[in-house]
Amino acid sequence: MNTNLYKEIGGYFELECARNIPYHKNGILLNSAGNALRCIIRTYHIQNLHVPYYTCPVVWQAVASENCHIIPYDTDHYFMPLKKIDSQDFILYNNYFGICGKNVQKLAKIYPNLIVDNAQSFYYPKMGLASFYSPRKFFGVPDGGILLCNQKITENFKQSVSYNLCSHLLKRWDLSASDGYSDFQKNNDALVNRPIEYMSKLTRALMGNIDYERVKKIRLENFNFLHETLKKRNQLKIDLSPEDVPMVYPFKTNHFGLRQQLIQNKIYIAKYWPRAENCSCMSSQKAQELAHTIIPLPLDQRYGLKDMKLILEFLENAKN
Numbered sequence: 001m002n003t004n005l006y007k008e009i010g011g012y013f014e015l016e017c018a019r020n021i022p023y024h025k026n027g028i029l030l031n032s033a034g035n036a037l038r039c040i041i042r043t044y045h046i047q048n049l050h051v052p053y054y055t056c057p058v059v060w061q062a063v064a065s066e067n068c069h070i071i072p073y074d075t076d077h078y079f080m081p082l083k084k085i086d087s088q089d090f091i092l093y094n095n096y097f098g099i100c101g102k103n104v105q106k107l108a109k110i111y112p113n114l115i116v117d118n119a120q121s122f123y124y125p126k127m128g129l130a131s132f133y134s135p136r137k138f139f140g141v142p143d144g145g146i147l148l149c150n151q152k153i154t155e156n157f158k159q160s161v162s163y164n165l166c167s168h169l170l171k172r173w174d175l176s177a178s179d180g181y182s183d184f185q186k187n188n189d190a191l192v193n194r195p196i197e198y199m200s201k202l203t204r205a206l207m208g209n210i211d212y213e214r215v216k217k218i219r220l221e222n223f224n225f226l227h228e229t230l231k232k233r234n235q236l237k238i239d240l241s242p243e244d245v246p247m248v249y250p251f252k253t254n255h256f257g258l259r260q261q262l263i264q265n266k267i268y269i270a271k272y273w274p275r276a277e278n279c280s281c282m283s284s285q286k287a288q289e290l291a292h293t294i295i296p297l298p299l300d301q302r303y304g305l306k307d308m309k310l311i312l313e314f315l316e317n318a319k320n
Contacts, residue, residue: 017205023123023212024133027146028153029199031160032191033119034062036132036147037092039196040115041066043151044129049115050091052081054287056273058192059092059117065193074286077236077252079103082286087111090129095121097250097296101241104128123216123245135203137247138300139210142166143191144203155196162200165190177268215301216245222299223249225308230315235293248296251315259295261318267311270296 022029030036037059041049048069051060063070071089074082079096080103090113095104098121105127108114114128122138124131126148133146142165147153165187171180226249227238235252248270262269273291297311 015202015205017208019208020210020212022207024146024148027133027148029204030145030147030157031143031162031194031197031199033117033132033134033145034058034192035194035196036145037062037115037117038066039147039153039155040130040132040149041068042155043149043153044090044113046090048090050081050085050089052092052094052287053284054096054273054290055092055094055117056119061192063092072284074284080106085111089113090115092117094119095124097248098122098124098246099238099240099244099250101244102239105241120247121244122247123212124243135207138215139207140169141203141206142169142187142200144199144207157197158195160194160197160200162202166202218301218304219245219299221305222303222308225305226297226299226312229312246299249299251295251297252290252293253295254293255318256292258315258318262295262314265314267314268298272296
């Protein structure tokens with residue numbers, strides 16, 4: 001009897017995972033958002049792509065790895081493209097911080113070949129030619145990218161494994177975020193330059209644990225609470241579409257010491273995107289200004305209004 005034909009029965013237990021229905025039911029599940037973009041470029045045989053300066057350097061690397069020519073563009077403080085782009089060109093647009101749904105709607109009417117980077121907007125529906133998503137930006141999973149595309153993907157890929165990328169997730173539970181931060185950096189770097197593969201079975205299983213509607217509700221409640229107090233001080237004018245579910249609250253300010261003060265008080269603030277500052281070909285003065293002055297305040301499903309009040313109290317008392 002060939003035992004390879006049978007699944008394993010008995011032995012020790014694996015992680016307990018539910019089987020909730022995926023949020024993007026028709027999505028192609030890949031191992032990273034960058035690789036979802038690479039898959040789009042291959043599928044549509046894209047040779048030239050307009051890419052925003054203000055974006056993750058991994059996006060530039062993904063485009064370059066497919067021998068696709070990058071045509072960079074800047075955005076204004078409403079995150080709309082500053083330069084005129086031919087309507088038939090392929091254009092990549094970031095749904096920044098999950099707050100730019102109305103921009104996406106406007107651009108989709110102008111550019112039939114619009115590709116939407118929804119890495120920071122997990123809940124936003126597909127618009128344009130294709131959209132891609134990064135579950136890691138919204139949930140505690142080790143890898144993953146989701147692709148929604150008008151055209152069938154004919155290429156087959158191997159399946160990824162991600163058990164070796166979980167140390168930061170586990171350390172945050174047992175120890176603390178600071179104890180797991182170096183692991184987070186190492187595991188994050190390990191995802192760069194990996195071949196296109198299907199999402200790991202582990203990440204698929206973990207995503208089955210997520211109550212997507214609960215997460216959406218909490219994020220919107222926290223965002224609205226912060227915005228009610230900060231909108232007059234925020235240099236960004238934010239106008240959510242009904243489909244927007246923010247990743248963070250982007251608070252634009254000229255208080256240049258605020259980020260470090262928040263971090264020193266254990267309110268951990270990311271920077272989008274620090275690596276681009278060291279690559280002149282991947283940045284511009286406008287992009288660097290946005291990176292330095294936008295403070296992305298956490299508002300995710302781990303926190304409630306009590307936590308948002310603490311953030312607001314700290315901002316009120318922060319030293320200039």
